[in-house]
Amino acid sequence: MAKIAVLERKCTGCGLCAKNCPFGAIDMKAGKPELNAACKVCGICVKGCPEKAIIKLETKVDQVDKSQWQDILVFAEAHGGRLHPVSLELIGKAKELAGPVGFRVKAVLVGSNLSAFAEELRHYGVSEIAVYDDPALSFFRADAYAACVEDYIKYAHPSVVLVGATSLGRSLAPRLATRFHTGLTADCTKLELRENTDLVQIRPAFGGNIMAQIITTNTRPQFATVRYKVMNTPVREDAAAGDILTRKIPKAVAESKVTCVSVTPVPPKKSISDAEILVVGGRGLQKEADLEMVKELAALLGGDWATSRPLVEKGWTTNDRQIGLSGRTVRPRLIITCGVSGAIQFTACMNASDHIVAINTDPDAPIFQVAHVAVVGDLYDILPRLIRQLKEERA
Numbered sequence: 001m002a003k004i005a006v007l008e009r010k011c012t013g014c015g016l017c018a019k020n021c022p023f024g025a026i027d028m029k030a031g032k033p034e035l036n037a038a039c040k041v042c043g044i045c046v047k048g049c050p051e052k053a054i055i056k057l058e059t060k061v062d063q064v065d066k067s068q069w070q071d072i073l074v075f076a077e078a079h080g081g082r083l084h085p086v087s088l089e090l091i092g093k094a095k096e097l098a099g100p101v102g103f104r105v106k107a108v109l110v111g112s113n114l115s116a117f118a119e120e121l122r123h124y125g126v127s128e129i130a131v132y133d134d135p136a137l138s139f140f141r142a143d144a145y146a147a148c149v150e151d152y153i154k155y156a157h158p159s160v161v162l163v164g165a166t167s168l169g170r171s172l173a174p175r176l177a178t179r180f181h182t183g184l185t186a187d188c189t190k191l192e193l194r195e196n197t198d199l200v201q202i203r204p205a206f207g208g209n210i211m212a213q214i215i216t217t218n219t220r221p222q223f224a225t226v227r228y229k230v231m232n233t234p235v236r237e238d239a240a241a242g243d244i245l246t247r248k249i250p251k252a253v254a255e256s257k258v259t260c261v262s263v264t265p266v267p268p269k270k271s272i273s274d275a276e277i278l279v280v281g282g283r284g285l286q287k288e289a290d291l292e293m294v295k296e297l298a299a300l301l302g303g304d305w306a307t308s309r310p311l312v313e314k315g316w317t318t319n320d321r322q323i324g325l326s327g328r329t330v331r332p333r334l335i336i337t338c339g340v341s342g343a344i345q346f347t348a349c350m351n352a353s354d355h356i357v358a359i360n361t362d363p364d365a366p367i368f369q370v371a372h373v374a375v376v377g378d379l380y381d382i383l384p385r386l387i388r389q390l391k392e393e394r395a
Helices: 016-020 044-049 085-101 115-126 140-156 167-179 249-256 286-301 309-313 379-394
Strands: 002-006 026-029 031-037 055-057 072-075 103-109 129-132 160-164 182-187 188-191 197-205 210-213 224-228 243-248 277-281 304-307 334-338 355-360 373-376
Touching: 002 031, 016 026, 016 044, 016 197, 044 055, 072 085, 072 140, 072 167, 085 103, 085 115, 085 188, 085 224, 103 115, 103 140, 115 129, 129 140, 140 167, 140 249, 140 355, 160 167, 167 224, 182 197, 197 224, 210 355, 286 304, 286 334, 286 379, 304 309, 309 334, 334 379, 355 379
Parallel strands: 072 103, 072 160, 103 129, 129 243, 160 224, 182 224, 277 304, 277 334, 334 355, 355 373
Antiparallel strands: 002 055, 026 031, 188 197, 197 210
16 A cells, blocks of 8 residues: 655655646645645656655555455345345355366354254355344344454454445444455446455446456455346255354444344235336436336236336436335346346446347437337337237237
């Protein structure tokens, strides 16, 4: 790592460095330069200082012994009386990553009454399932759950830890990464494992304008969270394999100051993430009433409807109907987009769908790069014809 330092004994206070900095990262205070958070350590100020009063310091980073960190650990979320489907998707991806480097896939369960969940995981090729089962863990407490997973990480030394990007996972993963002084990449859409066991964590960045590849090279373990419906669920094997390891509950669980005052269940409701068929309206819709065409087509196909972010920002619908990085990730058998341009924030959360049909007047729309069937045309001409034809066939 590198940083910029100012040698005050040499500095004359000429202010040339502040004028030359393209990022506005140098403030002149009491006649002396002071660096702020905008500094990119580019070195322009170092080269331009006539008094050589600004220097670039290279700090040595300790290298972890990667051979001491093996295997891939999946936090299997069992909460609310069910095993979250994202846990199985992560196991499937972990098996795919682990094979080429000779790693094993392990899982950790934290909660109460977990025996059935642990037994179920044995049918998905997990070599070891660590279980922290106690009535004190019947409700989620971030500090208590983190203490349990931390305990197993210290015992097993996994190279990679994968956590679902659920409400629970998004609270748990940062706490774990902080305890191990290592990195965490949130909402990954793709994962790759290099021969040297560095995990390449790929996610949209800078407002979705690029796909960033993030690597944790100097520390272990490597933490990443992944959204539901991004990875493939592995095939359930009839034969059970893998060991169930019952772990002692850490003292920190009993010492936790967090208590459960009351529980108010959220009424179950249908999610677009679970839909097999989706019809999606985008910016191409001219008025809110035109969403009725999208809803009608979805109903005729026996599916559900959704929108892109611009329609949510207009107030036409709510966030739970939005596909995208700030909405939901979907993976239906069929998705039909109507007037959706296809920004990366949207496509990253639906491009794994089995069949993608895109309708747009712009032949160069980015959505056509991921579509299996591209229909260049006006949705106001195409949707009514589709709706009419479906009604006629039903009649």
